[in-house]
Amino acid sequence: MTARSAADIRRGNLFEVLRRVSVGGPLSRQDIVTASSLSMATVASIVSELIQLGLLTESETVRRATGRPLTRLTVNPAFGLFIGVDVAETYIHASLFDSAFDARAEEHMAVVDPVGDPAGVVQQIGELVRRLSDRANGDQVRGVGICVPGLVDDADGVSVFAPNWAWRQVPVRRMLAEQFSHPVHLDNPLRALVVSELWREPGLGGKNLAVVNLGTGVGAGLAFGGDLYRGTSNSAGEWGHTTVVLDGWACRCGSSGCIEAYVGAPGLLRHLQEADPGHRALRLGQTEAITELARSFSAGDPAAVAAVQAGGRYLGAGLGSLVNVVNPDAVVLVGWVSDLLGDALLAAARHDAESHALVRPLAAVDFSVRSGVGNPVARGAATFALEAALTHDHTEGTR
Amino acid sequence: MTARSAADIRRGNLFEVLRRVSVGGPLSRQDIVTASSLSMATVASIVSELIQLGLLTESETVRRATGRPLTRLTVNPAFGLFIGVDVAETYIHASLFDSAFDARAEEHMAVVDPVGDPAGVVQQIGELVRRLSDRANGDQVRGVGICVPGLVDDADGVSVFAPNWAWRQVPVRRMLAEQFSHPVHLDNPLRALVVSELWREPGLGGKNLAVVNLGTGVGAGLAFGGDLYRGTSNSAGEWGHTTVVLDGWACRCGSSGCIEAYVGAPGLLRHLQEADPGHRALRLGQTEAITELARSFSAGDPAAVAAVQAGGRYLGAGLGSLVNVVNPDAVVLVGWVSDLLGDALLAAARHDAESHALVRPLAAVDFSVRSGVGNPVARGAATFALEAALTHDHTEGTR
DNA sequence: TGATTAATTCCAATGGTAATAATAACCCGT
DNA sequence: ACGGGTTATTATTACCATTGGAATTAATCA
Numbered sequence: 001m002t003a004r005s006a007a008d009i010r011r012g013n014l015f016e017v018l019r020r021v022s023v024g025g026p027l028s029r030q031d032i033v034t035a036s037s038l039s040m041a042t043v044a045s046i047v048s049e050l051i052q053l054g055l056l057t058e059s060e061t062v063r064r065a066t067g068r069p070l071t072r073l074t075v076n077p078a079f080g081l082f083i084g085v086d087v088a089e090t091y092i093h094a095s096l097f098d099s100a101f102d103a104r105a106e107e108h109m110a111v112v113d114p115v116g117d118p119a120g121v122v123q124q125i126g127e128l129v130r131r132l133s134d135r136a137n138g139d140q141v142r143g144v145g146i147c148v149p150g151l152v153d154d155a156d157g158v159s160v161f162a163p164n165w166a167w168r169q170v171p172v173r174r175m176l177a178e179q180f181s182h183p184v185h186l187d188n189p190l191r192a193l194v195v196s197e198l199w200r201e202p203g204l205g206g207k208n209l210a211v212v213n214l215g216t217g218v219g220a221g222l223a224f225g226g227d228l229y230r231g232t233s234n235s236a237g238e239w240g241h242t243t244v245v246l247d248g249w250a251c252r253c254g255s256s257g258c259i260e261a262y263v264g265a266p267g268l269l270r271h272l273q274e275a276d277p278g279h280r281a282l283r284l285g286q287t288e289a290i291t292e293l294a295r296s297f298s299a300g301d302p303a304a305v306a307a308v309q310a311g312g313r314y315l316g317a318g319l320g321s322l323v324n325v326v327n328p329d330a331v332v333l334v335g336w337v338s339d340l341l342g343d344a345l346l347a348a349a350r351h352d353a354e355s356h357a358l359v360r361p362l363a364a365v366d367f368s369v370r371s372g373v374g375n376p377v378a379r380g381a382a383t384f385a386l387e388a389a390l391t392h393d394h395t396e397g398t399r
Numbered sequence: 400m401t402a403r404s405a406a407d408i409r410r411g412n413l414f415e416v417l418r419r420v421s422v423g424g425p426l427s428r429q430d431i432v433t434a435s436s437l438s439m440a441t442v443a444s445i446v447s448e449l450i451q452l453g454l455l456t457e458s459e460t461v462r463r464a465t466g467r468p469l470t471r472l473t474v475n476p477a478f479g480l481f482i483g484v485d486v487a488e489t490y491i492h493a494s495l496f497d498s499a500f501d502a503r504a505e506e507h508m509a510v511v512d513p514v515g516d517p518a519g520v521v522q523q524i525g526e527l528v529r530r531l532s533d534r535a536n537g538d539q540v541r542g543v544g545i546c547v548p549g550l551v552d553d554a555d556g557v558s559v560f561a562p563n564w565a566w567r568q569v570p571v572r573r574m575l576a577e578q579f580s581h582p583v584h585l586d587n588p589l590r591a592l593v594v595s596e597l598w599r600e601p602g603l604g605g606k607n608l609a610v611v612n613l614g615t616g617v618g619a620g621l622a623f624g625g626d627l628y629r630g631t632s633n634s635a636g637e638w639g640h641t642t643v644v645l646d647g648w649a650c651r652c653g654s655s656g657c658i659e660a661y662v663g664a665p666g667l668l669r670h671l672q673e674a675d676p677g678h679r680a681l682r683l684g685q686t687e688a689i690t691e692l693a694r695s696f697s698a699g700d701p702a703a704v705a706a707v708q709a710g711g712r713y714l715g716a717g718l719g720s721l722v723n724v725v726n727p728d729a730v731v732l733v734g735w736v737s738d739l740l741g742d743a744l745l746a747a748a749r750h751d752a753e754s755h756a757l758v759r760p761l762a763a764v765d766f767s768v769r770s771g772v773g774n775p776v777a778r779g780a781a782t783f784a785l786e787a788a789l790t791h792d793h794t795e796g797t798r
Numbered sequence: 799t800g801a802t803t804a805a806t807t808c809c810a811a812t813g814g815t816a817a818t819a820a821t822a823a824c825c826c827g828t
Numbered sequence: 829a830c831g832g833g834t835t836a837t838t839a840t841t842a843c844c845a846t847t848g849g850a851a852t853t854a855a856t857c858a
Contacts, residue, residue, distance in 0.1 A: 004436070006405060006812040006847055013813085030838060037403070039814050044839060067837025068821040151759050161759070208631050220724070224623055231726025232607050233763035242720035243755050246644050246713065255755050257716075314645065317656075321641040325619070325724060327630025356642050356654050360550055360560070364632035404813060405846040412847090429804060438848045443805060466803025467855040 010046075011391065012227075013038055017046045018055065018075070018390075019202040022101055026059050026072035036205065047073060055079045055099060055390070075100040080142035080389070083132050083182070084382030085125055086189065086375050087148045089164045089216060090287075092121075094128040095378040096135060099386065101199070103374055105135045116165030122172060126179025133180065143385030144182045147189040147377050148172065151235055154186045163253075183392075185384045189213070190237050192380025194221035194228050197332055199383050200373065207329040210322055212239070214337040214345070216286065217252075218260045220322065240264070244317050262314035263345075265290050265337055271310040276303030287336070294340040308341065312348020319349055319367070320356025327361045333369045334376050342369035409445075410790065411626075412437055416445045417454065417474070417789075418601040421500055425458050425471035435604065446472060452792055454478045454498060474499040479541035479788070482531050482581070483781030484524055485588065485774050486547045488563045488615060489686075491520075493527040494777040495534060498785065500598070502773055504534045515564030521571060525578025532579065542788045543581045544780030545571065546588040550634055553585045562652075582791075584783045588612070589636050591779025593620035593627050596731055598782050599772065606728040609721055611638070613736040613744070615685065616651075617659045619721065639663070643716050661713035662744075664689050664736055670709040675702030686735070693739040707740065711747020718748055718766070719755025726760045732768045733775050741768035 003009045020032050027035075032043045050056040051073075059074040079099035086093040089111070096105040107128045113120045125146060133141050150162035157173025173184045193211045198204050205226040212220045218240035222229040229236055240260035241253050248257030249267070261267050265286050272279050272293060281292035281304075296304035319331060333342045346369055354362060373379060419431050426434075431442045449455040450472075458473040478498035485492040488510070495504040506527045512519045524545065532540050549561035556572025572583045592610040597603050604625040611619045617639035621628040628635055639659035640652050647656030648666070660666050664685050671678050671692060680691035680703075695703035718730060732741045745768055753761060772778060 003403070004408065004847090006408075009403065009405075009408075010812060028838075040839075041815080041841085042813055044841095045812085063822070064837075066823050066835065068819095068839070070838060222724075224628060229623060231760070231763075232728045233726060233759045235757065235759040235763075236724065236726035238723040238726070238757050238760060241723045241755070241757055242641065243643055243716040244645055246716050253757060255719075258755075317642040317645050320654075321720075322724070324637040324640045325621075325635065325721070327632060327635035327637075329631045356640070356657075358634065358637050358640055358652060360632045360634040361630070361637060364630075364634075406814090409846060427804080439805070440807085440849075441847060443807095444846085462856070463803075465801070465857055467805075469804060 013042060014046050014050070014390070015387065016202070016205055017043060018050060019199050019205070021056060021073050022075050023200065023202050026074050028062075028070035028072050030070060032073075035202070053079075053390075077102065078139065080140045081136050082382040082385045082389070083129055083141060083144045084192075084375075084378035084380065084385065085128065085144065085146040086192075086377035086381060087121065087125065087146060088189075088377075089116075089149070092124055092128060093375045093378050094125075094132055095375060095382065096132040096141075097379070097382045098139070101379070101382075103379075105132055106374065106378075107131050116162070116167070118159075118165075118167060118170045118172075118175070121165075122170075122175045122179070126176060129176075129180050129182070133182075141182050143185065143382075143389045144176075144180070145185045145187065145192070145381030145383070145385035145388075146172065146176075147187050147192045147381045149189060151233070152186045152188050153234075157184060157186050159186070183385070183388065185381075185388045187381065187384050188234070189377045189380075190219050190221035191228055191230065191234075192221075192377045192384065193334055194223050194380070195383045195387075196373070196376040196380035197334075197370065198223060198226065198228070200370075200379075204330065208326065210237075210239075210326055210328045210331045212319070212322075212331060212333050212335075212338075214263065214333060214335040214342065216265045216337075218264050218335075222326065222328075239318065239322055242318055242321060244314055244321075259314060259318040263311050263318065267314075268293065268307060268311045268337070268341075272303060272307035275306040275310070279303050290337055290340055294344070297341065297344055308344050309348050312345050313352050315345055316349035316352025316354075317356050319353040320362075323353070323357045323361045323365050328365055330366045330368065333367075334373075338369055339371055342371065412441060413445050413449070413789070414786065415601070415604055416442060417449060418598050418604070420455060420472050421474050422599065422601050425473050427461075427469035427471050429469060431472075434601075452478075452789070454789070476501065477538065479539045480535050481781040481784045481788075482528055482540060482543045483591075483774075483777035483779065483784065484527065484543065484545040485591075485776035485780065486520065486524065486545060487588075487776075488515075488548070491523055491527060492774045492777050493524075493531055494774060494781065495531040495540075496778070496781045497538070500778070500781075502778075504531055505773065505777075506530050515561075515566070517558075517564075517566060517569045517571075517574070520564075521569075521574045521578070525575060528575075528579050528581070532581075540581050542584065542781075542784030543575075543579070544584045544586065544591070544782070544784035544787075545575075546586050546591045546776050546780045547571065548588060550632070551585045551587055552633075556583060556585050558585070582784070582787065584780075584787045586780065586783050587633070588776045588779075589618050589620035590627055590629065591620075591776045591783065592733055593622050593779070594782045594786075595772070595775040595779035596733075596769065597622060597625065597627070599769075599778075603729065607725065609636075609638075609725055609727045609730045611718070611721075611730060611732050611734075611737075613662065613732060613734040613741065615664045615736075617663050617734075621725065621727075638717065638721055641717055641720060643713055643720075658713060658717040662710050662717065666713075667692065667706060667710045667736070667740075671702060671706035674705040674709070678702050689736055689739055693743070696740065696743050707743050708747050711744050712751050714744055715748035715751025715753075716755050718752040719761075722752070722756045722760045722764050727764055729765045729767065732766075733772075737768055738770055741770065 063069045077098040077100040151160040159170040209223040220237040220239040241258045245257040249261040251258035251261040462468045476497040476499040550559040558569040608622040619636040619638040640657045644656040648660040650657035650660040
């Protein structure tokens with residue numbers, strides 16, 4: 001019942017076609033038909049609309065030994081630019097993409113106020129967006145996507161609740177309107193990770209997916225049938241607070257025994273401390289400590305190996321449980337801790353994941369670590385902005 | 400992307416209308432429009448098709464003070480009968496429903512062969528179906544739905560894998576064809592529980608739902624957006640094997656620390672044994688033991704109260720985790736253990752569920768115990784049969 | 799006749815199927 | 829060597845079923 005009307009289906013199919021071309025390079029209409037489950041008629045109609053909107057262009061015509069020549073389609077990077085902003089607890093990262101989703105520029109900033117006063121943070125967001133806009137070389141910025149932790153309400157443009165800073169009902173969009181005039185889409189990082197992955201791997205269309213984020217906190221974003229799943233209160237996927245040890249380590253959520261307490265960055269460092277209380281990584285700040293942990297692990301440092309093994313056990317049990325409930329096609333690990341330690345953690349987790357998961361769900365799932373995409377939250381945020389802009393143009397066009 | 404074509408939407412809307420009328424008693428087309436999110440045109444078109452198929456009848460015309468009189472619609476119970484069969488580890492339960500889903504008759508049988516030889520079990524199923532058919536009073540039986548634990552493949556009519564009996568690729572439909580000639584739909588009990596609940600509470604259309612089954616084993620069935628979610632390998636919802644204590648009690652799945660090990664019937668009895676090794680319930684068979692546990696609990700027996708409290712803690716942690724990941728509108732407890740102890744267990748679980756779940760998902764969810772529906776698996780199985788018959792008639796009709 | 803509510807009909811948009819058009823290499827006969 | 833027919837492949841068009849919304853018709857009473 002996700003799609004309730006013909007218009008919903010149209011919208012989904014439109015994005016499907018765009019994703020295919022965006023990732024798969026130049027494609028003919030025929031290529032899209034074979035790759036997707038759409039009919040030729042539908043593809044032709046959607047392509048003609050996307051060309052009319054200026055998002056696709058016919059790039060080349062190819063003659064084969066026989067038959068009518070095919071015309072290949074490309075995303076037109078000049079359609080416009082999109083900015084994605086990842087507002088995290090300690091930093092704000094912003095990326096500028098063209099419509100073909102090539103990153104044009106990036107900006108990074110530490111959050112100056114540790115308490116996260118809304119006015120100050122919004123000021124910083126505005127600064128980053130302005131800097132990137134200045135680097136647009138005259139191309140039009142058509143939208144800005146912003147991801148803030150916690151619960152957000154895009155319709156109202158409000159951050160309803162951000163746990164780390166105790167934000168309540170912060171009207172982000174209204175406040176940003178004084179900083180710049182681009183349309184703003186507000187969302188949550190876990191959702192952004194999912195759309196980032198869905199646009200990156202168009203083969204995931206129609207599939208069930210869990211994107212697991214490993215960072216200071218841990219969580220998962222879910223997609224069912226190729227569609228982002230938000231849950232009833234837009235907060236689905238809080239897998240990091242699955243109880244893995246009843247009455248176990250305290251978690252910053254206030255409960256105890258959560259996966260996050262054992263696998264989040266502080267949890268990994270606690271494992272390290274238990275293995276070697278005097279380990280040099282423990283004297284560093286969190287980011288540097290995890291970097292050092294990764295370096296020590298690679299060097300074969302026994303305490304680092306023990307810490308990763310310990311963390312991996314809990315991660316494995318948690319992944320097994322997730323796979324049992326969700327029964328996905330793919331589980332993808334992302335996040336800054338995953339960038340540094342993902343392969344090691346997944347290797348350490350695999351045995352427990354496989355022993356805790358049931359045979360059938362386990363056989364269906366593919367675990368992997370996603371790396372080298374820059375900041376996937378910023379990318380997903382920009383994708384939201386593109387989707388919003390396109391929905392707008394699309395519905396305007398048919399009026 | 401659940402619905403990819405107009406036909407899928409039509410099918411979903413058709414069931415939506417039928418569910419509304421089936422549960423909500425006589426309804427006018429207007430009533431259906433206001434209750435559902437369908438347009439008047441769609442409702443009118445679907446109603447006329449359902450009348451043509453013989454499933455709905457215009458039952459009465461009502462004049463109000465002003466305006467055109469309305470005509471109320473009722474499900475025509477004479478459309479046909481459906482049989483649902485719940486094949487469990489120790490018993491087989493079969494129910495006969497008319498198309499308005501009033502139960503006409505029930506049959507129950509213990510599984511004679513503890514090893515569950517396929518031929519013998521199928522023979523028993525056939526016997527029950529024949530007995531119910533004999534009680535149809537000449538009305539046509541239009542379909543039989545059968546639920547077998549484990550993984551089933553309805554398209555081929557095969558039980559791919561049943562854990563308790565070590566069934567492998569048992570061609571149930573083909574074997575049953577020698578017993579009776581009604582169309583057979585094969586499915587899994589957890590899925591049946593979901594459709595049973597969705598048809599019972601039409602307000603759940605479009606909602607996210609988890610149906611938690613408490614029995615010898617425990618598990619959950621999921622629905623997203625009002626649609627049954629099967630997962631990638633038709634095995635989603637194996638929440639009973641979520642790890643709640645790393646390296647905890649052994650579970651019959653081969654792993655350890657699963658919720659099922661602590662909350663399934665054997666787990667509850669183990670809690671009882673830890674509280675009072677000589678408790679009289681422990682000398683009984685499982686079903687009688689749980690019945691006795693429930694009776695002792697009601698009588699205030701300290702050991703029974705302690706056992707329920709202990710089990711409830713694990714159930715609560717598990718429910719909290721489920722709510723965090725799935726973020727559903729409703730969690731409904733069903734199953735034979737739930738029938739006996741559901742209210743007590745839920746009360747004992749509530750505190751832990753609320754402390755382990757995050758604020759937002761917790762605020763969105765409504766926990767409840769469903770009782771008094773007879774055997775909901777059999778009901779769901781019959782619902783599958785109705786859906787199958789209707790899909791068949793519907794597509795035939797438009798040819 | 800007007801008001802009011804219920805149900806039907808019409809319309810534009812959409813997707814899928816199937817028929818049709820477009821296009822160019824190849825083949826064959828002259 | 830050249831021209832027309834053949835064939836293979838790609839893209840477009842026509843047609844039907846569907847939905848939601850708007851306009852219309854239906855049925856009743858004041």
